[in-house]
Amino acid sequence: MKLLLRICIGLFLLLFAAGLFVFFYLRWNRPQYDGELHLQGLQQTVTTRFDANGIPHIYGANEHDVFLALGYLHAQDRLFQMELLRRVGSGRLAEIFGAQVIEVDRFFRMLGFAQHADSAAQAFRNGPEAAWKQAARAYLQGINQYIEHGKTPLEFRLAGIPKAPFTERDLFLIVGYMTFNFEMGFRTDPLMSRLQQQLGEPYLRDLSLGYLPGTLRNPTHPDTALAAATPTTGATFASIREAMPVLPWTGSNAFVLAPGRSASGKVLFENDTHIQHQQPAVWYEAHLECPGFRFYGNFLAGFPFAPIGRTPAYAWGLTILENDDLDFFRERPDPTDSNKVITAGQSVPLQLREEIIKVKDSADVRLVCRSGPHGPICSDVMKDFASLTKDPVAVSWTFFKFPNNLPEVTYELAHAANRNAFRDAVSKIAAPGLNVLYGDSAGHIAWYTATRFVQRAPGRSAVFLLDGETGEDDWLGFYDFSYNPRSEDPEQGYVFSCNHQPDSVKGVLHPGYYLPEDRASRMQQLLEAKAKHSPEDAKAIVLDVTNPKAARVAQLLAACVPDTASASVKAAARRLQAWTGKHSLQDVEPVIYYRLLYEVLHNTLADEMGEKDFEAFLSTHIEKNSLLTLLNNDSSRWWDDRNTADRSESRKEIIGKAWPVAIAQLTDLYGDDQDNWHWLRAHTIEIGHPLAKQPPLHLVFGIGSYPIPGGMETINNQSFTLTGKGSYSVNLGPALRRIVDFAQPELGESINPSGQSGNPSSAYYQDQADRYASGKFREELLDRKRIEAETKHTLIFQPK
Numbered sequence: 001m002k003l004l005l006r007i008c009i010g011l012f013l014l015l016f017a018a019g020l021f022v023f024f025y026l027r028w029n030r031p032q033y034d035g036e037l038h039l040q041g042l043q044q045t046v047t048t049r050f051d052a053n054g055i056p057h058i059y060g061a062n063e064h065d066v067f068l069a070l071g072y073l074h075a076q077d078r079l080f081q082m083e084l085l086r087r088v089g090s091g092r093l094a095e096i097f098g099a100q101v102i103e104v105d106r107f108f109r110m111l112g113f114a115q116h117a118d119s120a121a122q123a124f125r126n127g128p129e130a131a132w133k134q135a136a137r138a139y140l141q142g143i144n145q146y147i148e149h150g151k152t153p154l155e156f157r158l159a160g161i162p163k164a165p166f167t168e169r170d171l172f173l174i175v176g177y178m179t180f181n182f183e184m185g186f187r188t189d190p191l192m193s194r195l196q197q198q199l200g201e202p203y204l205r206d207l208s209l210g211y212l213p214g215t216l217r218n219p220t221h222p223d224t225a226l227a228a229a230t231p232t233t234g235a236t237f238a239s240i241r242e243a244m245p246v247l248p249w250t251g252s253n254a255f256v257l258a259p260g261r262s263a264s265g266k267v268l269f270e271n272d273t274h275i276q277h278q279q280p281a282v283w284y285e286a287h288l289e290c291p292g293f294r295f296y297g298n299f300l301a302g303f304p305f306a307p308i309g310r311t312p313a314y315a316w317g318l319t320i321l322e323n324d325d326l327d328f329f330r331e332r333p334d335p336t337d338s339n340k341v342i343t344a345g346q347s348v349p350l351q352l353r354e355e356i357i358k359v360k361d362s363a364d365v366r367l368v369c370r371s372g373p374h375g376p377i378c379s380d381v382m383k384d385f386a387s388l389t390k391d392p393v394a395v396s397w398t399f400f401k402f403p404n405n406l407p408e409v410t411y412e413l414a415h416a417a418n419r420n421a422f423r424d425a426v427s428k429i430a431a432p433g434l435n436v437l438y439g440d441s442a443g444h445i446a447w448y449t450a451t452r453f454v455q456r457a458p459g460r461s462a463v464f465l466l467d468g469e470t471g472e473d474d475w476l477g478f479y480d481f482s483y484n485p486r487s488e489d490p491e492q493g494y495v496f497s498c499n500h501q502p503d504s505v506k507g508v509l510h511p512g513y514y515l516p517e518d519r520a521s522r523m524q525q526l527l528e529a530k531a532k533h534s535p536e537d538a539k540a541i542v543l544d545v546t547n548p549k550a551a552r553v554a555q556l557l558a559a560c561v562p563d564t565a566s567a568s569v570k571a572a573a574r575r576l577q578a579w580t581g582k583h584s585l586q587d588v589e590p591v592i593y594y595r596l597l598y599e600v601l602h603n604t605l606a607d608e609m610g611e612k613d614f615e616a617f618l619s620t621h622i623e624k625n626s627l628l629t630l631l632n633n634d635s636s637r638w639w640d641d642r643n644t645a646d647r648s649e650s651r652k653e654i655i656g657k658a659w660p661v662a663i664a665q666l667t668d669l670y671g672d673d674q675d676n677w678h679w680l681r682a683h684t685i686e687i688g689h690p691l692a693k694q695p696p697l698h699l700v701f702g703i704g705s706y707p708i709p710g711g712m713e714t715i716n717n718q719s720f721t722l723t724g725k726g727s728y729s730v731n732l733g734p735a736l737r738r739i740v741d742f743a744q745p746e747l748g749e750s751i752n753p754s755g756q757s758g759n760p761s762s763a764y765y766q767d768q769a770d771r772y773a774s775g776k777f778r779e780e781l782l783d784r785k786r787i788e789a790e791t792k793h794t795l796i797f798q799p800k
Helices: 002-028 063-090 094-111 113-126 131-149 154-159 168-177 180-199 235-243 383-387 406-413 419-426 518-528 535-542 548-558 567-578 589-609 611-618 621-631 651-670 769-773 784-789
Strands: 035-039 046-050 056-059 253-257 268-272 274-276 284-290 293-299 308-310 314-320 326-330 332-334 337-343 346-349 351-357 365-372 393-397 434-440 445-450 486-488 494-497 683-685 728-730 732-734 737-741 747-751 778-781 793-799
Touching: 035 063, 046 063, 056 063, 063 094, 063 113, 063 131, 063 154, 063 168, 063 284, 063 293, 063 793, 094 113, 094 351, 094 365, 113 168, 131 168, 131 406, 168 406, 180 326, 180 383, 180 611, 180 621, 253 314, 253 434, 253 445, 253 518, 253 535, 268 314, 268 434, 268 535, 314 419, 337 365, 406 419, 419 434, 419 445, 434 494, 445 494, 494 518, 518 535, 518 548, 535 737, 548 567, 548 589, 548 621, 567 589, 567 651, 589 611, 589 651, 611 621
Parallel strands: 035 793, 056 284, 683 728
Antiparallel strands: 046 056, 046 793, 253 268, 253 494, 268 737, 274 732, 284 293, 293 308, 308 314, 314 434, 326 393, 332 337, 337 346, 351 365, 434 445, 445 486, 737 747, 747 778
8 A cells, every 4th residue: 555655646746747847848848939039140229019819019210121030930930831842842741740641742742842941942052142032131240140149949859850050942832832722732632523523414413513603703903705614624632631741721711892882981901811720820920120121921831921911101912813823634544655755746754853752750751752744643642543544644834833932022022112012922923823912002903813824725625634645735835914904003992811712804704712702792892881890890701600691501411301201300401491501609500501411422422423532522622613513403413312213303302301311410419409509619729739639749849729600602701621420620710810900000900810929939929829829919019119118028130
């Protein structure tokens, strides 16, 4: 007994000592926000004031110094995030995370991000000197001085990550990876090609593979003639995406109101970027000021120039365009040489590149990357194509067709003298495809599509595998910027974007993986509901949780309840019949709707697609775009159940069979009383850190779970993977919300999902999470007097 007591006491003391060590280590490892530091290369003193949210306001005598200080501060808060981003792009995650991420490394090595970054870095070093290069070098110098002299992040110690300096190549690796919004093509095209081959055109006709006639398009100004609807355009990519510790941009909202539509009589600007929720937060905010330059921006880890930002004179924001700038080509191997392919009657050798992937605690992996006339041979890594063809499949992507000029462009966006200069900078963007929204103190508003749209042969549908042999499917080139949809100072008094289809220009309607009109039509409805809007009205719009289209779908489902259904099923159906599409925390209908919707789609599609492809289909925009079309088509072949003898099921039968299954499971989860099936019990947000998946590290890096309103394709787009579980963990949503009224250009309002710092020791690691989940905002300051009055910490940088 005494021995057992001694063991218990010993274990308690050991745990207490370990806890004490962690406590004091975290206190010691906090970022430095006060005091004085000396930096090599600094020309004059730089003063940094941190506000109540830990956001640095950096004041210096010149741009070189403020960007050098920014690099140091950015690394202090986000060095682990910077390290992950450069490792993802270069295919070097397995060095720190081991065999579980080998497929991620294989995928990005196959694409050749590192080689593209090498080329851009060489051009950076060899090209003429420019102001943006000087600022970028200063930023890198600041990062590297923190790496050399600053505290080592806890993640580096836990994962055994060696610290190494950042170079120009890393800037291009990071921005290259952040262009990776084209993931929708990797999800969609292999799947649609497989369905075409296995099921045939009659099944595909009932899916919306392109623009759905009659739905909302983003109007150009001046108006242009409308073109005919053009069709746009896996499992391997799904597994790769799940393993990635940092995830790409996938959506967003933005609107800008002209003075005549704003309550203040000045431009009112809003932007909320939709990205996979992750910790550290995607955006790092900083205010930089020196003679001739006053700027507040949202920066990406390891990149010196903010993709989103504002000055006292103008503001801009982004949403993903979702244009189709990626195609897959089936290559014909030369029968005499497996490392050659036949294209346009010529035998063309493939370029071979050997890559060695170093794996933590395991043997190195050798990968031979092949590239042909259409691009990298992706089928060597992506096994989705094995069921389609034994031939090599190449991927062609716009980003690799042009030099990487995004550092230069983002610098120019922050230094534009007027709207014309801003538009000129936007016109240089080739990829990723972006909607850029602009507003200024002079009263101008604008929406631009920023990309090089692919020019394809007439009648070619890029949603399916293309023929790389004959040359008939080859890209013809790229449209000039004059073909890009845009709108400047339209008569309606506002511009907006919700990733929906842009209108045609010169008779050309550009294909893409655009989102359905759900958010766009709701936003237009709310913008038109009042003649003029205040910042409080703008908040109400971005926090809106009603999806009228979901209500229409729910009514269709409710109409298919069998007469013999149980009382609980009929009660649930009455709720959906009366539902407005609202997703507030106390609402019951969303809990019923999403569980039932999954069951209906599974009963309808999985017997033809198979379970694996069905799950992949749920992650595509085609599923969202096809929903109403399919449910309204009683004669669709999808309703036949292949698992039954006669295969003559009707739409009403398939939907009717889903009801009792869905309600029975929800009853097991939440009890018999449907009044208690509140959305807050089923819909929660928990922002994950790459290391928080391993207990007990979640105690250090994890951020608690919060019930959150919103749902799929509500304007407050708190989305999730549709499953049969009956509970929904949010994995995508606004990575920031930002509102600027140019009646007070030096005072904006903003919020991010967690906090400014990526260091769990910092007071600013998760201090915004509660406010974000409850729909609150915080101030975004540019006014020096206000900043000085509300300063919480002051850090002085002196020349070394």
